[in-house]
Amino acid sequence: MLNDTIAAISTAIGEGGIGIVRLSGDKSLEIASKVFKSAKGKDIKEMRSYSMAYGYIVDPETNEIIDEVILSYMKAPNTYTREDIVEINCHGGVLAVKKVLSVVLKSGARLAEPGEFTKRAFLNGRIDLSQAEAVIDLIRAKTDDSLNLAVNQLKGKLSQKINSLMDKLLGCLAHIEATVDFPEDDVDELVVNKLVSDLQFIVSEIDYLIKNAESGKIFREGLRTTIVGKPNVGKSSLLNALLEEKRAIVTDIPGTTRDVIEEYINIDGVPIVLVDTAGIRKTDDIVENIGVEKSKEYLQNADLILFMLDASRPLEKEDEEIIDLIKGKNVIAILNKMDLPTAIDVDYVKGRFKHVVNASVKKEHGIDEIKKAIVDLVFEGRVSSKNEILVTNVRHKDALVKAKESIVKGIETIKSGLPLDLASVELKDSYLKLGEITGNIVAEDIIDRIFCDFCIGK
């Protein structure tokens, strides 16, 4: 139901300077007036839009003062949701904010669902679906570049691109409509050629977006980078060095790490989800064995593997087994412990892996080279985030891939000399797929799935 008034805590739960309870809907001010007592005895129903009032939140049942607050009012339609909004600025702290929310709910508001404020902004037409999705990306951004991409998407840069592609497609469809009224053999070859080249141009633009979506995804979700290797090669030492913090336990006892450790780092603007794992080996230790199984699981889901080897020892069966496990994956091999005399067959390792870095993590050598190798691999032949429209969301990429497939089929239909209106079926499919990105044309379950991933109060 869109016309009820919703409320939620819009700030993070915990101790803080200020906590905000936000209301949206046409009863916002009326509900707030039941719980708010102005210090100067003013009636907030007379408040001007984008003004504030100082006072107290009082439980209407017990007359107990809950908190001293500042209330702000924004009148529809110039608000985040396009509805009347009241924000109650409480003292930060878990209890006061929760109690304020609870009296607001008792006075007629309904608890908002996750993302419901932003969903209303979308349903009321202030922003489209890809802009709404950018709101949560902005909140979750871990690096400046990720933030920058989200802000651009929020401003509508991606939407503009998609809308222009849809316009061009519509032009082609109109072209076809105009020609189908003529008998087949009257359709000029020039007309067909123009249509095909227009469609090929759209395909090339979509291709460009798809090609760069791989790096886009990394900016949105982070590059899942998993450190693997047999026990004692220096995996946890590397995690600590990259984090610049003693996060994982390091000892000279093989089998020290047993659980998976996951941390965020920022390398040159690329958000990295760095994972340290238990050294992979056959073991009778039950706990260690669970860790080894987990390592293998994480290895499968990694975008990038940092495969560590102890260069001071010859290659062992355990190393070979891991080499088998990581076949076909993106790998940077790290020859660690280079401060000790080298015993490993360096040429063999270089023959097996395209990217090999020498390091002595203990002596802090090679760390920058490892970082550089990671970033180079991420952007191999791709673009950086600067001034680019990057598709960061897998949902958008999937829609683009399907939209492209339909146009390609349409082009084949046209080229094979079949009636042009057969091609228009494919082109319409493509148009609908592009429309799913901005949400112009989108099923309700897709919308629900997107917003339920948001935080409450956003």
Ligand SMILES: Nc1nc2c(c(=O)[nH]1)N(C=O)[C@@H](CNc1ccc(C(=O)N[C@@H](CCC(=O)O)C(=O)O)cc1)CN2
């Ligand atoms: N206190 C507070 N801070 C906040 C938000 C909020 O809801 N409350 N926002 C969200 O959570 C973000 C701001 N987003 C907003 C987006 C659009 C409009 C808005 O009302 N736009 C009007 C223009 C109003 C004017 O120019 O006076 C419009 O588009 O018509 C407001 C906030 C970040 N900071």
Ligand SMILES: Nc1nc2c(ncn2[C@@H]2O[C@H](COP(=O)(O)OP(=O)(O)OP(=O)(O)O)[C@@H](O)[C@H]2O)c(=O)[nH]1
């Ligand atoms: N000489 C030398 N020792 C190192 C280097 N890197 C790590 N070590 C030492 O190797 C031992 C094992 O290091 P860890 O980082 O715990 O190794 P790991 O791969 O996490 O080991 P597990 O958790 O048991 O799988 C420790 O004593 C480290 O100090 C290095 O570059 N040179």
Ligand SMILES: [Mg+2]
């Ligand atoms: Mg370890």
